[in-house]
Amino acid sequence: MQLTNKRLEWDQFLEIRREILNSWPTGQEVDLEEAIAYQSKIPDNRRFAKKLETAKQEGITLAQPRAGVALVNEHIELLRYLETEGEADLLPTTIDSYTRQNRYNEAQAGIDESRSVGRSMLNGFPAVNHGVVACRQVVESVISPVQVRHGTPDARLLTEISLAGGFTAYEGGGISYNIPYAKDVPLERSIRDWQYADRLVGYYEERGISINREPFGPLTGTLVPPCISHSIAILEALLAAEQGVKSLTLGYGQCGNLTQDVAAIRSLEELADEYLSRFGYQDTVVTTVFHQWMGGFPQDESKAFGVISWGAATAALAKATKVIVKTPHEAMGIPTKEANASGIKATKQILNMLKDQPLMQSQELTEEKELIKAETRAILEKLLEFGEGDIAVGTVRGFQAGVIDVPFAPSRYNAGKLLPARDYYGAVRLLDFGNLPFGEDIKEIHREKIAQRGKTEGREPSFQMVIDDIYAIGKGMLVGKVR
Known part of the structure; x- marks a missing residue:
């Protein structure tokens, strides 16, 4: 199938779908009509898109952690703790590394071992192995909306089970979940696989069920220039919108300079609106997510809280719609639920203190915004030229030519x-x-x-x-x- 940025024909989608659902036993639990009926009963206060849109209208920043463990009951306990003790506004379900690579047999071994030793032996929640019913147990156990966060080049089965399981937001994209994560996955393949995921989200949208989609903004997480992450966010927004996605949250990873970071968040939203409107996607809602520092952290917890608080302050002053929160255990591995909650509470304190501050304005900020916009437009226009108007084709060719290039990425399809x-x-x-x-x-x-x-x-x-x-x-x- 030749890559192009056109909405998948429904018959073509269904043909692929049969193969996807047959690739692991829990795929047989997915009944699309029943899943839509289930999603339609989820109230607005537990719907990700609705809560983000309200936050955008009110000019406030919501806090969301990362979190996921191997077993259902333990994962529920973790999310409840982050919601009640941590005061998180939005909740995650971070998927384990085996599931991200479609290695479900090994994920199952991790589940079995976790049950045997009495603690999580996976670095996330293996949603595909647990299946639809277990996912519904998770989302029904908390009051706040829950999003699936992962890192999967081919997330088609995970998308099916996640949406049928009642999650109302889904992270990732064919570029941002390939180039920074994988070495040997062709970009053409991952974009095509994510067109399937977005076509499924688009079908839910057609049936009145809005699922929030969020490309992964920080990419490799360290010293990524705003124009690079912006370009990829907008590319993935255009690819998703073509498949029918209406709720888009575009992200940016903190670089550390306040003026540049605020300029980046503001320019990202403006550029996204500009390009979506230009290509006829008038009815999309764009929100933003600011990721607290994604690089190395101090081992000292007090110093780590300083890094977390700086990220929280920047998100609040930039008026990002949400902020992804780090923990004071970042330098030591997977955090405890207590450490995770403490990072959220520190962030919430800053967000609450600064929520009524006006948006920063200065000549330096204006100049930085214009520089980021000029750089991003230069990249996107060259990609459109390479693709002869087709952004999917242009993206593949552009990476081959290095006119878009992610620093420190492992992919051999990235110029580096x-x-x-x-x-x-x-x-x-x-x-x-x-x-x-x-x-x-x-x-x-x-x-x-x-x-x-x-x-x-x-x-x-x-x-x-x-x-x-x-x-x-x-x-x-x-x-x-x-x-």
Whole structure:
């Protein structure tokens, strides 16, 4: 089947669907008409899209953690704790790594071992193995809306079971859940597989059931320039909208410079509205998600709370619709439920203190927004040119040519030539542009800002700056400056 950005024909979708549902026994539990009837009975207060839209209208930022364990009852206990003790506004179900790679036999072994030893031996909730009924137990056990968060290049069966299981939001995309996560998955394949997932969401939408879709914003999580994450978020928004998705939450991972981060969130929403409207998707609702720092954390819990609080403050001042919360155990592995709750409470305290603050405005912020917009448009327009108007085709060709390039990604379908580094004030700039389609005016801005840092530190800009910046926050600073 040739890749193109066109809505899947329903007969074609059903033909693929038969194979997907037969790929694991729990697929037989999915009855689409019964699932739609079940979803239609979920009240608005437990619907992700509705709660996000209300938050956007009210100008407040909601807090959501990451969390998932192997067994149903333990996962329910975890979510209830995060809702009551942690005061989370929105809840997650993070999927385990075996399920993300469609290795359901190994996921089952993890479930069995977890039961045997009395603790989770998986790093998430194996929704496919547990099936529809168990997923419904999870979503019915809490008051808040619950989203599936994972990292799966081929999430078709997981999508079927998640939606039939009553989850009202679903994370991921064919680019953001491939390039940063997988080494050998062809981009053309993952985009096509995610067209299936979005076509299913679109069908629910046609039947009056709005499922929120959220591409994964932070990508590789460390020093990702806003124009790269913005471009991919908008590409995945356009691909999803073509399949009928109406509720879209686009994300960005904290870089650390307040002006750049606020400019990034505001420009992301504006650019998304611009491109969705341009291609005729007038009835989509765009919200934003800000991910607290996705790089290395300090091991000291008090210092970790400082990083968490800075992310919370930035999300509030940027007026992001929601913020994904980190925990003070980030440097030590999978957090306890108590540590997870403490990260949420620290975040909520900041959000509540700053919710009535006006949106930041300054000349520097305006200039940063315009720079991000110019960079993102340059990438997207080149991809449209490469695809002769078809954004799916242009994306595949663009990655091949390196005109869109994710730093530090494992995928062999990614050029890997882009090299970011911070400027003197901590904003992420480009040390090496790779093959990005930027004009000399944009390139000169980056060169000047990195040269200014080099001059101040008394060293030539080099790869050592990049290394220093990657480890800086873990050592208690934002910029890896030579003192």
